[in-house]
Amino acid sequence: MNLEQARTNMVEQQIRTWEVLDPDVLDLLYAVPREEFVPPQHRALAFSDLQIPLGEQQKMWEPKMEARVLQALAVHKTDRVLEVGTGSGYLTALLAHRAAQVVSVEIDPRLAAFGRANLERHGVDNVILEAGDAARGWPAKAPYQVIVLGGSTPLLPRAFLEQLDAGGRLFAVVGEPPAMSARLLTCTAPGACRATDLFETVLAPLVNCERPPRFRF
Helix, strand or coil: CCHHHHHHHHHHHHHHHHCCCCHHHHHHHHHCCHHHCCCHHHHHHCCCCCCEEEECCEEECCHHHHHHHHHHHCCCCCCEEEEECCCCCHHHHHHHHHCCEEEEEECCHHHHHHHHHHHHHCCCCCEEEEECCCECECHHHCCEEEEEECCEECCCCHHHHHCEEEEEEEEEEEEECCEEEEEEEEEEECCEEEEEEEEECCCCECCCCCCCCCCCC
16 A cells, blocks of 8 residues: 555545645644554555444544544644543544644543554653543533533533633533534533534444433333
8 A cells, every 4th residue: 555645635635625625634634644543454545535444343443533633623733632532543643743742531441542652652752641431520620611422422421611721612412322413512611612514424432421311111
């Protein structure tokens, strides 16, 4: 495989056509080698327009989704970011290149080790990796200027809005199959946000995500 040609094809054919035109985001896709963050057995799929399995139900997002979300969040060099779900560490690395600090929390010990190894190999040094369950928030390092949920959640816990700084941005895939919305929330006042639905997708839920009460007979 010609890696550089495959990377260029990914950017030009998948990502630009999905309205990702921020030059800083596009440059990052060349600077951070995606193929080195995927599991070795799936390396040939690194630039494909699909979710790559990481084990259990966890998957890497499609490249176009990673780029679109990074563009929508407009991460600044002064931002502290909370990432719920480290996964392979690839999105973590992209966020870290744009932020002051990324706090990334992973509940799966195997994935936490995989993501840590990938980030250390690439010298990403402004990431705090935490082991734990952040499906309903992570107050230890709050407030955050940016929050990204790596898995879906049927309901968005109130705690995330309370941990978001004024003017902060939050990305989450909200809902249940087959109707899930990729949603950007912008904090307009303490605990209050304006929501914009960016696109529809289907994403595996976070472990222990908040769910609506079920009716019982």
